[in-house]
Amino acid sequence: MNALLLWLAVAAVLAIAERQPARILLALAAFAALTALIMVFSGDLPRATLLAAILAATIAGASGVKHHHSGMKLAVADLGLTFAGTIPFMLRQYRLTATLTILGGLLLALAAVAVILLVPGTPLPLSERLAILALSIALYASAFYATGGSERWRRDVTVRTGLFSFFMASLIDIASWWPTGGLRMLDVADTPLPLLPPLPARHGIKPDIFVIQHESVFDPRSYGLAVDAEIAAFLSPPGAHSGRLHVDIYGGGSWQTEFSLLTGLSSASFGPDSYFLFKKGVGRFAHSLPSELMSLGYRSQLITSCRRAFMNYDPFYAGLGVEERVFSDEFPPPFDLVAFEATNSDAAFFGATEGALSSALDRDPAPRFAMILTNFNHGPHEVRLQPPGQYEDERSFARTVLDDATYAEYYARLKETAESYAAFRASLLSRYPGRPMLIARYGDHQPTMSRAIEKAQGIRPDDPRQFETFFTIEALNFEPDFAGLPETLDIAQLGTAALKAAGLPLDAVSATRLDLFAELGDRYVATPSERKRRFHRTLVDAGMIDLSATSKPLAAVPDRA
Template sequence: MNGINILLAGLAIVAATERKPRRVAMGLAGYAALVGLFLVLFGDLARSALLAIILGVTIAGASGVKHHHSGMKLAVADLALTFAGTIPFMLKQYRATAALTIAAAVLLAIAAIAAMALAAGPVLPFSERAALFALGIALLFATFYATGGAERWRRDVTARSGLFSFFMASLADIASWWPTGGLRMLDVGDVPLPLSPPLPARGAVRPDIIVIQHESVFDPRSYGLTVDERVADFLTPPGAHSGRLHVDIYGGGSWQTEFSLLTGLSSASFGPDSYFLFSKGAGRFAHSLPSELAALGYRSMLATSCRRNFLSYDAFYGGLGVEERVFSDDYPAPFDLEAFEATNSDADFFPATLGALSASLDRDPAPRFAMVLTNYNHGPHETRLVPAGTYEEERRIAESVLPDATYGEYYARLCETADSYAAFRAALLARHPERPMLIVRYGDHQPTMSRAIERAQNLRPDDPRQFETFFAIEALNFEADFEGLPERLDIAQLGTVALKAAGLPLDAVSATRLDLIEELGDRYVATPSERKRRFHRTLVEAGLIDLAPARNRPAPSPRRA
C-alpha cells in the first residue's frame, strides 16, 4: 500500500470514529499534524501516515481507559500525571485493567516498529516535509479556533466520544498545559467584583462543625435503585437538609473534592494543576473554611484514614490553618493500623476518630471545626472487604436490584458505613450531650463500580449523574437555619451552605459566595458567569489566592501545627 492510500485510510478512520462535524474537523486536522510530524522525523509518506494511525489509536485507547476510570478524556496536561500517580495507582488498585493496557501498548509498539521497518517509501526533500508539517500545525490551530476554541473544547472533557479529537484540541489549547511556575487558574476575569456586605450571625450559638467525607459514596436512588430504610436514613436523614452534590471528579482524586469544600473554589478551575493542588497549592489560599472559622474563635482538626506521609496532606491542611492533624498512624491502641489498612473499615475508623475528637474537646472546649476523611468504599469492588457472614442479606437484595457482584459489594460496605456512622453519632451525643453540633456529610466521588449501573441501564457513558454524589447536613442540640438552601449543590458551595446552616456570621467573601449560588446553580465551574470570573479576580488581587511563581512568593508566615 503506498503512502497516499495509507493517508486516505487514516483520514477515513478519523471521519468514521469522530462522527460529529466539529470533532471530525478537529480529528482530521490533528491527524494531518501528526503525519507532518512523522514526515519531518522519517521522511516518507507511507511510514508517516501509518505511524500517525498507530499513535492516534494509542491516544484514543488511552483516553478510553482514562474516561472509564475518571469520567474524563485524556488531555495533553494529563501526561504529567502518568508517572506522578496514574500508573502506580492503576497497578495497585486495578491490576487487570493495567495488565490489559500494558499488553495493548506492547502490541502497538510492535506495530510501530514493524511499520518503520517494512513500510518505507520514497523520502521527500526536507524543505517539503518542513512545509507540510507547518501546514499541518497551522491547520490544527485554525480548526481549534474555528470550532470554538478553549471555551468550547474544555466542556467536551466528560463526553465518551471524540477521544482523539479532544486530545488534539487540548494540544492546541496551549494555556491548559504550558508550565507556569506558579498556580494556574483558568476562569479569572479582568475586572474585580465588589464583595457583598458581611452577614450577621443568626444568634449566639457557635456549634461544632464536623465534616465527614464518605469515600466513594453516592445515592443509588439517583439511578432508580431502591435502598433499605437504614441506608435511606443515612443518605437523607429525617429532619436534616440533604440532596444531590455535584463534584469535579469520578473514580478517584478525593483531595480535589476536599480542596473545593475547604476553599469554596472548584478544583477544575485550576486545569492541569487540579490534580496537584495539595502539593502546588499548599499555603496559597489565605481564605478558607478553617480560616474563617478561626476568626470566630474555632479550633480546627483533621482526622483521616490515611498515613501522615500520604501526598502533601499534612502541609496542605497546615497551610489552611488546621491546627491539629491526626493521621491513621497517630491513633493509639487499641486501634490496629496494620489490620485497619487491610480493609479501611468504617467500623474501626469511626470509634478511633471519636476518641481523638473527644480527647481534643476535653483539652480545649472551644467550638471545633473537624474534617473527617474515611476510605472504606473505595474501589475496586471486585475485592470483598466485608467479612463473610455479615450483611449477606443486604448483599443478596442489592444484587437482586442490580445483578452485579461489584454493586453487591458496594452496597454491603454502604450498610456497614451507615451502621458505623449511626453508632458514631449516638456515641458523640452520649459523650457531649449538650454541645451544639452541625454534622456535614458528603460523598467525594462515585467509584468506577457505577459503570456496572451504566451498562445495566444502557446509560450514556457521559451521563452527568456520574459526577453526582450526596450531601446531608444534620443539626444536633440546636436549631439549624436551612431556610432557602437548595437541594442540589456544587461541592464548592457546601462549606458556605454549612456556615449559613450553622447560623454563623459570614464575612464579605462568604457572603458573596452565598449570593452567587442562585446564579451558578449546582455547576460551579461549568456555568459561564462573568460575576464568578470577576469574583475570582477579586480574590487574586486581594492576595487570598496566590498564583505567583514560587520564586516570587513571600516567605510563609509561621503557622501552628
C-alpha cells in the same frame, strides 16, 4: 495510490469515531499534522501515515482508559501526572486494567517497529517535507480556532466520544499545559467584583461543625436503585437538609474534593494544576472554611484514615490553619493500623475518630471544626473486604436490585458505613448531651464500579450523573437555618451552606459566595458567569488567592496533636 487509500481509510475511521463535524474537522487536520511531522523523519508518506495511525490509536486508547476511571478524557496536561501517581495507583488498585493497558501499548509499539522495518516507501525531498509540515500545522491551528478554540474544547473533557480530537485540541491549547512557576487559574476576570456586606449571626449559638467525607459514596437512588430504610436514613436523615452534590472528579483524586470544600473554589478552575493543589497550593489560600471558623473562636482538627506522609496532607492542612492533625498511623491502641489498612473499615475508623474527637473536646470545650476523612468504599469493588457471613442479606438485596457483584460489594460496604456512622452519632449525643453540633457529610466522588450501573441500564458513560454524589447537613441540639439552601449544590458551595445552616455570621467573602448560589446553580466551574470571574479577581487582588510565581507561603499552624 496506496497512500491515498490509507488516507481514505483513516478518514473513514476518524469520522466514525469522532461523530460530530467539529471533532471530525479537527481530528483530520490534527492527523495530517501528525503525519507530516513523522514524515520529516521517516521520509515517505505511507510509513508516516501508518505510524500516525498507530499513534492516534494509542492516544484514543489511553484516553478511553482514563475516561473509564476518571470520567475525563486524556489531555496533554495529564502526561505530567502519569508517573506522579497515575501508573502506581493503577498498578496498585486496578491491576487487570493496568496490565491490559501495558500489553496493548507493547503491541502498538511492536506494530510501529514492523512498519518502520517492513513497509516500503519513496522518500520525499526534505524541503518538500518541511513545506508540508508547515502547511499542515497551519491547517491544524485554523481548524482549532474555527471550531471554537479553547473555550469550546475545554468543555468537551467529560464527553466519551472525540478521544483523539480532544487530546489534539489540548495540545494546541498551549495555555492549558505550559508550566508556570505559580498557580494557574483559568476563570479570573480583569476587573474585581465589590464584595457584599457581611451577614450577621442568626442566633448566639456556635455549634461544633463536623465535616465527614464518605469515600466513594453516592446515592444509588439517583440511578433508580432501591435502598433499605437504614441506608435511606443515612443518605437523607429525617430533619436534615439533603440533596445531590456535584463534584469535579470521578473514580479518584479525593483531595480535589477536599480542596473545593475547604476553599470554596472549584479545583477544576486551576486546570492542569488541579491534581497538584495539595502541593502547589500550600499557603496560597488565605480564606478558607477553617480560617473563617477560627476567626469566630473555633478550634480546628483534621482526623483522617491516611498516614501522615500521604499526598502532602499535613503541610496543606497546616497552611489552611488547621491546628490539630491526626493521622491513622498516630491513633493510639487498641487501634490496629496493619489490620485497618487491609480493609480501611469504617467500623474501625469511626471508633478511632470518636476517641480523637472526644479527647479534643474534653481538653478544650471551645466550639470545634473537624474535617473527618474515611477511605472504606474506594475501589476496586471486585475485592471483598468483609469476612464471609457478614452483610450477606445486604449483598442478596443488592443483587435483586442490580445483578452485579461489584454493586453488591459497594452496597455491603455502604451498609457498614451507615451502621458505623449511626453508632458514632449516637455516641456523640450520649457523651455530650445538649451540646450543639452541625454534621455535614458528603461523598467525594463515585467509584468506577458505577460503570456497571451504566452498562446495565444502557446509560451513556458521559452521563452527568457520574459527577454527582450526595450531601446532608444535620443539626443536633439546636435549630438550623436551612431557609433558601438549594437541594443541589456544587462541592465548592458546601462549606458556605454549612456556615449558613449553622446560623453563624458570614464575612464579606462568604456572603458574596452565598449570593452567587442562585446564579451558578450546582455547576460552579462549568457555569459561565462574569460575576464569578470578577469575584475570583477580587480574591486574587486581595491576596486571598496567591497565583504568583514567587509565593511566600502563609504561616502554617504547628501541629498541636
